[in-house]
Amino acid sequence: MDKVYQHQETEGKWSSFWEKQGYFTPEINPKKKPFTIIMPPPNANGELHVGHALFVTLQDILTRYHRMKGNSALWLPGADHAGIQTQVVYERILEKQGKTRYDLGRNEFYAQVYDFTLKNKEVMEDQLRRLGASCDWSREKFTLDPAISKAVYLTFKKLYDDGLAYRGERMINWCPRCTTALSDAEIVHQEKEATLWFIRYPLIQETEKAGQCVPLKEKFIVVATTRPETMLGDTAVAVNPDDKRYKNLIGCKAYVPLISREIPIIADNSVDKKFGTGAVKVTPAHDPTDFEISERHNLPKIQIIGFDSKVTAEGKRYAGLKFNEARRQILEDLKKEGFLEKEKPYLHSVGRCERCNDVVEPLISLQWFIKMKPLATLAIRAVKEGKIKLLPRRFEKVYYQWMENLRDWCVSRQIWWGHQLPVWYCGTKGLSDLQRRLNDIAETPGCGEVIVAAEKPSECPKCQNAKLIQDPDTFDTWFSSGQWPFTTLGWPKQTSDFQYFYPTSVMETGYDIFFLWVTRMIVLGLYCTGQVPFQTVYLHGIVRDAKGQKMSKSKGNVINPLTVADQYGADAVRMALVFNTTPGNDQNLGEDKIRGMRNFTNKIWNIARFVIDFKPDSYETGITKTLQAEDKVILEELKKTQEKVTKSLENFRFSEAAQTLYQFIWHQFADIYIEKAKSRRAETQAILEHVLKVSMELLHPFMPYVTEEIWQKLPHQGKSIMVAPWPK
């Protein structure tokens, strides 16, 4: 044995050995208890980062532990097409070639992105293997696999038939760069220095009801806004009904300056008396609150900013201008005509597209939605009844809050990369103008019937027209990944996998996608299968750099897990990622820590050298000799370690288990026992071998490679430590 542990020479070897032996593929055995983890599918648009390495480590620990315990342990890997994110990534690649997706056209673009994701997927698979992931490649899935897609279509049809999926004109978040609607969960709010403009809306004396309306002294009602250009779409001014300043004006009318539209002054409780002037301009087509006010008061909704961010024809003389140019022009005109009373700096938050960072525009649009109230009720109950446990527990509170305040989920996206909606229209009549324009669809006749079906219908059931047009939109990527825990197991077919492995045991993922993903899996899992998708949710934190800064390419502080795995060994990287960490909290990872764990692997290696390289003529193979005090102590400590590690793992306390093993192996076994054993070498050999073997078995889930390498050199009947029984 070498003096220094050479991870390069062992890690690749064992990884392929395990896979060839079929150890990653569990058997469906009714006598065994299943243990299932569905891997959060990495987005197939890049390489693995250190966050992936963390989930690989935690999930592999659980899988290896339960496999050794004798369960049928399935860890099912996969990859996510990652709709909008991948589309944005690929469009950036095209941009460098001076192209847009429109230059390629929908089919060619889809083909190229498909190719791109498959290549990334392969790279990621190798990287997962490299990190020691013992997942079952024979069951690997991709979100765009035909069977998975079909399940997704069926779910949508089921929702539609149950009245839970509907198409409607609602206020959505529009990303002008991605040219698509987004759900609320995909919006990132950011503080921004802005200006609050105070604009005078001239009052109109109501002649018929003379005397009822008492105009203000200045004959204006002043409103405050951060977006003056939206005044083009104002259809009311709202005040709080209890606001004494404006009480006499309720029911009166005012002019929108510059365009001279006559609008009512109305009372609505949503208006905050203390904000600005206490009077707010109402732009129903471009603000969610205003939209709701307009619904309550039956106000018209005038869209004045189009999907192209330009002012529409409704904007009269400002039509055709980009919204920001229109803003400048309008401010200039307001000033010139004396309608701008004052301005003041104001800090407020703007919504941005999570993927491309463009400012989103609230717009009314015809989209598909999922009704969330009834689904959320199921989801809340599942957690309340303890059918799903969230770790750490504190996430239950935010879970309930989120579920209780859900708005309907907009699931249609005007992007090309993803599952196209299983909706067909008889002729182009059913398509929105937006859809026709974005996809350059020529008009074809038809009765306008809307058909939702898992497969393309041959003709319109109403008028027998065979020229049906599929909805060009694609699903929110989280709609398909929200069904991942059961579509991967064959649902809706009652496959043996589904029956045996579902509901899954643990969902292990980052808290950063808790709302985007975990909540949706719970909702859709309960709805589709009638069972919880998983029993325990373990949420890990973000891996930051050594100083606690978020890793990013631009900062240059990224730790590439594969690079450090090559340098220090995958075992060291894995151990560093669980050592001294807690669920739900971020952790800092520096190279020092990984180096320290590399030293630990080397320590283990040298313990093994000491134990294994000893070649006496003969020695007792069993632990039968009268035991000395130190022998009793180490065996007792080993027993305690075994019990503690088992208990820690049962309770998802990975760090505690890792520290227990580290302390035992290094400081009790090596520093104390081995030192003492040196003076009575031959009679301790059996104990040394035993303690080493059990230590390796306990440590195996954490550091699979070095433990296998050493275990193989020890006397035993087994073929691999991976399938050795968990020490009792």
Next chain:
RNA sequence: GGCCAUUUAGCUCAGUUGGUAGAGCGCCACGUUCACAUCGUGGAAGUCACUGGUUCGAGUCCAGUAAUGGCCACCA
């Protein structure tokens, strides 16, 4: 505006039934024949953010304060 987390040795962090403070890294001294210098032995180092309370006893439970970070929300 609401909610949550964090605050423990120079640094990064563990500490789950409340019982004399722990780890890794770093630091100091010594030690290279006999598994390992990717090492060993020994050592210095903390009034566990602050204030009050419960308790025989609190880093650990309760109330409040402060600082930092995060999440959620329709702040015009």
